[in-house]
Amino acid sequence: xxxxxxxxxxxxxxxxxxxxxxxxxxxxxxxxxxxxxxxxxxxxxxxxxxxxxxxxxxxxxxxxxxxxxxxxxxxxxxxxxxxxxxxxxxxxxxxxxxxxxxxxxxxxxxxxxxxxxxxxxxxxxxxxxxxxxxxxxxxxxxxxxxxxxxxxxxxxxxxxxxxxxxxxxxxxxxxxxxxxxxxxxxxxxxxxxxxxxxxxxxxxxxxxxxxxxxxxxxxxxxxxxxxxxxxxxxxxxxxxxxxxxxxxxxxxxxxxxxxxxxxxxxxxxxxxxxxxxxxxxxxxxxxxxxxxxxxxxxxxxxxxxxxxxxxxxxxxxxxxxxxxxx
Amino acid sequence: xxxxxxxxxxxxxxxxxxxxxxxxxxxxxxxxxxxxxxxxxxxxxxxxxxxxxxxxxxxxxxxxxxxxxxxxxxxxxxxxxxxxxxxxxxxxxxxxxxxxxxxxxxxxxxxxxxxxxxxxxxxxxxxxxxxxxxxxxxxxxxxxxxxxxxxxxxxxxxxxxxxxxxxxxxxxxxxxxxxxxxxxxxxxxxxxxxxxxxxxxxxxxxxxxxxxxxxxxxxxxxxxxxxxxxxxxxxxxxxxxxxxxxxxxxxxxxxxxxxxxxxxxxxxxxxxxxxxxxxxxxxxxxxxxxxxxxxxxxxxxxxxxxxxxxxxxxxxxxxxxxxxxxxxxxxxxxxxxxxxxxxxxxxxxxxxxxxxxxxxxxxxxxxxxxxxxxxxxxxxxxxxxxxxxxxxxxxxxxxxxxxxxxxxxxxxxxxxxxxxxxxxxxxxxxxxxxxxxxxxxxxxxxxxxxxxxxxxxxxxxxxxxxxxxxxxxxxxxxxxxxxxxxxxxxxxxxxxxxxxxxxxxxxxxxxxxxxxxxxxxxxxxxxxxxx
Numbered sequence: 001x002x003x004x005x006x007x008x009x010x011x012x013x014x015x016x017x018x019x020x021x022x023x024x025x026x027x028x029x030x031x032x033x034x035x036x037x038x039x040x041x042x043x044x045x046x047x048x049x050x051x052x053x054x055x056x057x058x059x060x061x062x063x064x065x066x067x068x069x070x071x072x073x074x075x076x077x078x079x080x081x082x083x084x085x086x087x088x089x090x091x092x093x094x095x096x097x098x099x100x101x102x103x104x105x106x107x108x109x110x111x112x113x114x115x116x117x118x119x120x121x122x123x124x125x126x127x128x129x130x131x132x133x134x135x136x137x138x139x140x141x142x143x144x145x146x147x148x149x150x151x152x153x154x155x156x157x158x159x160x161x162x163x164x165x166x167x168x169x170x171x172x173x174x175x176x177x178x179x180x181x182x183x184x185x186x187x188x189x190x191x192x193x194x195x196x197x198x199x200x201x202x203x204x205x206x207x208x209x210x211x212x213x214x215x216x217x218x219x220x221x222x223x224x225x226x227x228x229x230x231x232x233x234x235x236x237x238x239x240x241x242x243x244x245x246x247x248x249x250x251x252x253x254x255x256x257x258x259x260x261x262x263x264x265x266x267x268x269x270x271x272x273x274x275x276x277x278x279x280x281x282x283x284x285x286x287x288x289x290x291x292x293x294x295x296x297x298x299x300x301x302x303x304x305x306x307x308x309x310x311x312x313x314x315x316x317x318x319x320x321x322x323x324x325x326x
Numbered sequence: 327x328x329x330x331x332x333x334x335x336x337x338x339x340x341x342x343x344x345x346x347x348x349x350x351x352x353x354x355x356x357x358x359x360x361x362x363x364x365x366x367x368x369x370x371x372x373x374x375x376x377x378x379x380x381x382x383x384x385x386x387x388x389x390x391x392x393x394x395x396x397x398x399x400x401x402x403x404x405x406x407x408x409x410x411x412x413x414x415x416x417x418x419x420x421x422x423x424x425x426x427x428x429x430x431x432x433x434x435x436x437x438x439x440x441x442x443x444x445x446x447x448x449x450x451x452x453x454x455x456x457x458x459x460x461x462x463x464x465x466x467x468x469x470x471x472x473x474x475x476x477x478x479x480x481x482x483x484x485x486x487x488x489x490x491x492x493x494x495x496x497x498x499x500x501x502x503x504x505x506x507x508x509x510x511x512x513x514x515x516x517x518x519x520x521x522x523x524x525x526x527x528x529x530x531x532x533x534x535x536x537x538x539x540x541x542x543x544x545x546x547x548x549x550x551x552x553x554x555x556x557x558x559x560x561x562x563x564x565x566x567x568x569x570x571x572x573x574x575x576x577x578x579x580x581x582x583x584x585x586x587x588x589x590x591x592x593x594x595x596x597x598x599x600x601x602x603x604x605x606x607x608x609x610x611x612x613x614x615x616x617x618x619x620x621x622x623x624x625x626x627x628x629x630x631x632x633x634x635x636x637x638x639x640x641x642x643x644x645x646x647x648x649x650x651x652x653x654x655x656x657x658x659x660x661x662x663x664x665x666x667x668x669x670x671x672x673x674x675x676x677x678x679x680x681x682x683x684x685x686x687x688x689x690x691x692x693x694x695x696x697x698x699x700x701x702x703x704x705x706x707x708x709x710x711x712x713x714x715x716x717x718x719x720x721x722x723x724x725x726x727x728x729x730x731x732x733x734x735x736x737x738x739x740x741x742x743x744x745x746x747x748x749x750x751x752x753x754x755x756x757x758x759x760x761x762x763x764x765x766x767x768x769x770x771x772x773x774x775x776x777x778x779x780x781x782x783x784x785x786x787x788x789x790x791x792x793x794x795x796x797x798x799x800x801x802x803x804x805x806x807x808x809x810x811x812x813x814x815x816x817x818x819x820x821x822x823x824x825x826x827x828x829x830x831x832x833x834x835x836x837x838x839x840x841x842x843x844x845x846x847x848x849x850x851x852x853x854x855x856x857x
Binding site for chain 1 (some may be wrong): 349352365371374375380381382383384455456458509510514515530531535554556557558559563564566567569572696730732733734736738751752754760763771775776777790
């Protein structure tokens with residue numbers, strides 16, 4: 001019952017937040033110099049005043065800004081994300097068409113980096129001053145510091161060009177038709193390098209986080225008690241310590257998931273992965289306002305949902321938390 | 327040498343095969359060429375697939391596979407029949423009669439008639455940004471389904487080129503004539519076309535999948551089963567993909583580094599042929615209404631200060647060719663007999679002194695800013711930065727102003743908010759289509775990118791261009807454009823730097839690669855895989 005009340009309150013707050021986000025994004029997006037008409041003119045290699053005026057009129061760009069905002073809000077409240085200025089296709093279709101690819105990439109990257117990162121961090125925490133632990137620390141810092149587009153291209157050069165194990169870019173080979181195992185395998189092959197590249201940054205974060213969290217937990221009284229009771233080290237670490245050390249990891253992973261759309265832009269660009277990141281980048285460069293706003297809207301919704309879910313998961317994992325709110 | 331039995335049998339076999347090959351019907355040879363998928367890689371993505379309302383390279387490559395045009399051109403600028411079996415320009419040049427093929431059908435089976443041609447031409451005339459292509463057309467008569475007569479207000483030799491490549495796709499009237507605004511018509515993303523390939527799938531920003539049109543009006547063709555056009559966000563990964571063989575053809579390859587690397591690959595052919603009609607000129611533009619730039623001597627001085635050879639050889643790795651004027655080198659109207667502006671710092675300094683702009687105590691005469699198009703570093707940014715240090719030598723303090731993306735740059739330049747800017751503008755075949763717009767007094771249009779943003783105005787030039795556009799005698803046209811080039815190069819509203827080094831890298835097993843004047847912006851119905 002209490003949980004329901006919490007969720008309801010959170011949702012109400014979320015709705016207000018989303019409204020604010022939409023209005024703010026709308027104003028921000030229109031601040032950028034140039035407009036879709038100029039972009040279209042640019043790609044056409046030339047134009048005339050009449051055509052520019054017609055384009056602006058067709059997209060309602062000749063109306064005053066506040067009028068455009070109200071029209072947009074009206075549409076959003078009816079669930080209509082509008083038509084892309086650039087492709088003349090419904091924004092919802094464009095986003096849905098790309099969402100799957102981004103989720104696949106981001107979930108794959110997150111899963112492997114959280115699991116392996118935690119594992120490495122735990123091992124490093126067991127022997128905090130060992131060479132292994134220092135190696136993990138250095139690896140983390142390098143992985144975090146190296147720009148993702150550089151890492152990506154280097155991996156492509158080594159593992160897709162020099163030693164051609166993986167394809168260079170894209171999500172799937174258009175030559176393979178139908179569904180089934182062949183297609184799944186093909187996508188997995190294409191997914192490996194981008195997911196690996198994207199995950200390296202998270203790996204760095206999670207291994208550091210797991211190490212630090214584990215170290216703190218291992219110094220606690222209840223761990224000393226467990227050891228005194230005669231429990232094996234494996235049980236002490238694996239059962240008692242891990243469950244407590246994992247709490248911050250859940251928090252961070254949950255919060256990160258919400259913001260993952262933006263994090264994938266660089267990786268998606270390097271690998272020409274057809275996800276929301278590249279759609280957003282193209283939309284921004286193309287001043288495709290409805291698409292930009294649609295993606296930002298989705299992003300805001302995802303962040304909020306992720307926060308709510310993380311909160312709930314945390315409460316599940318840690319029974320100590322008072323559901324009256326802290 | 328004795329004729330052993332072995333040699334004799336070999337000879338007999340060889341003769342036998344030779345005879346058999348010589349006697350095979352053409353369809354058998356054509357059948358040999360059939361099959362295969364061609365993967366084309368591109369960093370450009372089209373908004374939609376209808377070139378009638380959207381110009382530009384991105385739409386042209388898929389658009390010319392999906393839609394057919396009345397004419398097509400070979401690599402020597404000669405027109406040949408395509409949808410039009412034959413054509414005739416009247417003696418006075420005021421009408422063009424086209425006779426269409428009888429067996430041509432749209433991808434949905436409906437026959438292609440002169441009504442569709444008339445509809446397409448008027449659609450392009452109203453919606454396409456290159457107004458000069460069909461501005462003189464007053465009417466298109468359709469006396470019978472196979473005949474179209476185009477009536478012109480004055481002779482218009484450019485019209486032949488305007489009826490090829492992506493400039494006049496024949497679109498179906500029964501689909502586009504339903505009253506919806508053609509620019510945002512849903513059929514633009516799901517086109518029913520008239521060309522050698524049909525659309526299977528259009529994934530915006532990702533790829534375009536085309537398949538062979540079995541009812542194509544040129545029997546036996548196309549040879550390819552499928553064409554896939556893949557969009558790569560990153561030019562480096564596209565170059566790697568071509569190098570590795572994941573992509574079969576990479577047109578509009580322009581980065582010197584990638585060109586030189588791909589040339590080393592023995593499985594690829596890297597050629598600069600196929601861009602003769604594109605005529606992409608990279609230039610330095612002057613805002614002739616701004617301050618010191620009003621003075622021709624100042625502009626000349628800057629042109630003389632620029633070392634074009636250094637730019638071409640050092641900055642662009644020798645991959646490009648120097649440009650000397652408003653018309654690209656491969657055009658039949660090009661002349662190199664103009665003022666050359668080979669680098670001469672002394673002359674530049676002298677001109678500036680003469681213009682009454684002496685050096686101050688710190689050595690500088692005046693300050694200017696320069697803009698450039700973002701995203702083309704070798705062609706734009708590096709030249710802008712080079713000019714900063716080069717112009718310092720003649721006392722000009724140049725500030726390089728960066729724009730984060732194209733629309734920001736376009737806004738500045740189209741509203742004439744610039745001193746100098748680097749720019750790239752294409753000729754598009756006939757000078758009437760892509761060249762006139764930069765120099766006509768009447769095309770100084772505020773807010774329109776790639777109009778006469780330099781505000782250059784010389785009524786004599788306007789008159790020459792007007793006559794050249796209407797002149798039906800080729801030799802006289804060449805002479806008129808020669809005069810135009812001399813004047814414009816002398817008055818220097820633009821300092822021409824180089825032609826964009828567009829190359830096509832393709833798998834060497836590809837037969838009949840697209841090397842006509844329009845390159846990959848032409849039907850790939852004769853392309854095949856060599857076995």
